[in-house]
Amino acid sequence: MGDKVGVFICHCGGNISKYINMEELTKYALTLENVPVAENYIFMCSEAGQDLIKDKIAEYNLDRVVVASCSPKFHEPTFRRTLQETGLNPYYLAMANIREHCSFPHSDEPDKALQKAKDLVRGAVARAKTLEPIEKKKQIMNKDVLVVGAGIAGIQASLDLADAGFKVYLVEKDASIGGNMPKVLKTFPTDDCAMCTVSPKMNEVAAHKNIEILSYAELRECNGSMGNFEVVVEKKARLVDERKCVGCGDCMAKCPSKTADDYNQIGQRKAIYIPFPNALPKVATIDTSVCLQITKGKCGVCKKICPADAVDYEQKSQMVKLNVGAIIVATGYKEYDPSIKGNYGYGRYPNIITQMQLARMMDPNGPTEGKIIRPSDNKEPKRIVMVQCMGSRDDKPTGRKYCSRVCCMIALKHANLLKRDCIKDSQIDICYMDIRAFGKGYEEYYQRVQDLGVRLTRGRPGEIIGTDDGSNNLIVRVEDTFTKEFKEIESEMVVLSCATDPSDGTKEVAKVLGIATDDGGFIKEFHPKLRPVDTSVEGIFVAGAAQGPKDIPDAVAQASGAAARTMALLSSDIAEISLDKALVNKEECKGCDICEKTCPFDAITMVDLPEGRKAVVSEALCHGCGMCAANCPTGAMQLRHYKDNQVLAEVGALIGSH
């Protein structure tokens, strides 16, 4: 039990002191029992502030410390380090959040804010006295890295790490690595060829001695913690031997079964396929849902024709176990499904397509060999309307509230390419809410597109309908919010700039790894400003569009950032894992298994011991979230840094007398 608690109050450069009287608060803290010293300072997190804490610890022989400042999310680690440097256990620290919980929301009521700040400090002091030391477990750091998702972000992160000498396992769900970037043909703002930029990187990854690619593979399990993750990756059965296949494509030419082309999102592909000419690894894959040999038991054409004898209908998927020290999630995004909004007609009218479908049409190696054609009659459209914010910036229940960031530039890029290269005499209309040309060189691009005669109408279309004349043309109904006029723009083809959704794989991986996601389902960063590539779990980082909509430059920058953070972590030979986790008091545990069911990380197992059925917590899996402790009916389950008596001491002091 602590009996000398020092209280350190931070001004936060005015964020707190402008609204709460610091002197009054300090004086008050000194009136509390067992508080021999209280100080306030302009920036407690600065070096001078930390030195002040250290000096007072020595001077007063303090055994517990309260810092009243911002949210513990920001500086708890800072102050724990301060304590540790003086030889105190870092868990002897309690924080009172007098910024987010006090000065910010109560900025208009300074008197009440002061009163609340006093209460919060009193509560923190009461808790501090009850805090117990918590040790750290030391383990040898595993220096290998798992990168999940081989889009441009995953590729960049892998190369950075591998160049620095780390061994990387790069796991990709699809038949080929590359992600979305190879599909987009040209990249704004320079209009350089996407494939020419990404393809060398793909080859570099494949050739790198430190990188092992596991393609057509998915993450199934993850145990352990920072420094020592044990993961299980399923290498799905391609039904083609990767080592034998030479990628000649003879099988594709002869395969009799077709299905919708999920890579190009238009047209069809064969049941045995190589998704695109530059695919890597360039080997065929059999789609078991449509392969006649698999579904009907008769065909076998590909096996007969294969010159390398690579087809193997009996091939089974394999579970591969890997041990790694850190993980980078780069599982990317997908286009929002516009058929969710029936009034835009996608899926009902053949000549409404998405920007990605248009990008695939523009590709000379794509399904239409670079010809822009209307799906209804294969004719070249001369009048094209693009609809921005399809599903994004939309607070209706079917929409996405956030901005997808890239679609303004995508539409401008496609308008530019259409007018300059594909259909020079075309009329392009873009209906938009705002044009967000935020990046370097983007505004200039926007200007150039306007000079080409692309028409921009400010307004979000209400609906898209067909014409009655059998032409399969479309009418876009929109209010021009500059002129306040209703417009009906007739067009031969409509292109929807869809919102960005997290890829299905992003959601799956978040579940397997137990990392937090945001409202949209993207991976949540630990701190939006200061720790943008860390996730809620130590040792797991995020890069690229898996964290939120972004363009290639940002995805690549973030990937290098994630690689750098990973290297910083792995530069130490020892992984220190703090044990502020759940703990079972075996005597009180009745073996009811409520905790086992509530644990979101499967960290608790029920074990039959000689003294009865008891809960056992795995230190490696426990995140210290406290769900089990909150639900335990007997109080046997305790969180080591938030034990019942510690929480109750704080609550008691909070509601006790002033």
Place this chain on the structure above:
Amino acid sequence: MKQTRVPILHGDKEIPLDNYYFFRSCIMSTLFPGVDCSLRFIFEKLGCSYTEDPKQTCCSGFNYHADIIPWETNVTIQARNFSLIENEEKNKNAICVCPTSYGNIKECQEHLDHYPEEKEKANKIIAKFGKEYKGEAKIYHATEVIYAHREKLKKLATYSLDGLKVATHHGCHYTKIFYSDVATGDWEYPIVLDKIVENFGGEGLDYNEKTLCCGMGFRHTLINRDYTRTVMLRKLKSMKATKPDLLLVQCPGCSLNLDYYQKPLTKLAGEEFNIPVLNYAQLTALVLGADPVKVVGIKTHNVDVMPFIEKVQKNKVKEVAQVG
């Protein structure tokens, strides 16, 4: 109580399969009495218990949307209607025939439940004749109920709609006010009527102006005739392009507009439409073998429905039970 779940925007909602309080509609009961008869016919075929309450008053939704009566009056009228529903012994599930009643009384209910002081005010007034609204009424639209019973109704069907093309038109007050509650999901492109048609083997048509207003617009039909007629014309023209055998509607206002004004519009349009109009309950009753005149009530329709009925009657799936 028996119930089933139907999909809505987020997940699904529960629809009771029995014990209905038949919340009638002013326009429907006066202009298209066949709809009431059809619903009775359907409920009896399904063996459902229902109440027809002579004390229920018009919800006054039209007046409210046409700016004729104030909101407070509207809310108080509903408090009284709800108290009647609550006093029912078991038939406590209000089934609105009309989308405007549905939207209006649901809105009133939300208002009363959300503002206790308003509820108190309304209750003070209706207490004068011994009534009280407690806040228990449950409100559904009859289309949802028919949709919920679809499997059983299909088994009971005498005729099928095989080979028949039906253009549908959904009521705005069903789809736009409580949009998260629209059966089958998308309120911007509602298809619950099409699902009813498909259930009986027919084809729901996808015509271009499917989501366009019928051209009534409440106060606009009173003060802005030319505009409302142009909207209606656009609607009918687009529908006609897909050659429907029938126009299936959900709302009394739309029925009135799209049925009564087809002929007067011929001159303005320079073409004839001749698209027979039925309501979802009438179509269902017809498929179940109800008498076209005595039950479905086609004599009160303006566009002749007989040609459509003849097509239906060619598609017999079962011996017609004698009903009168």
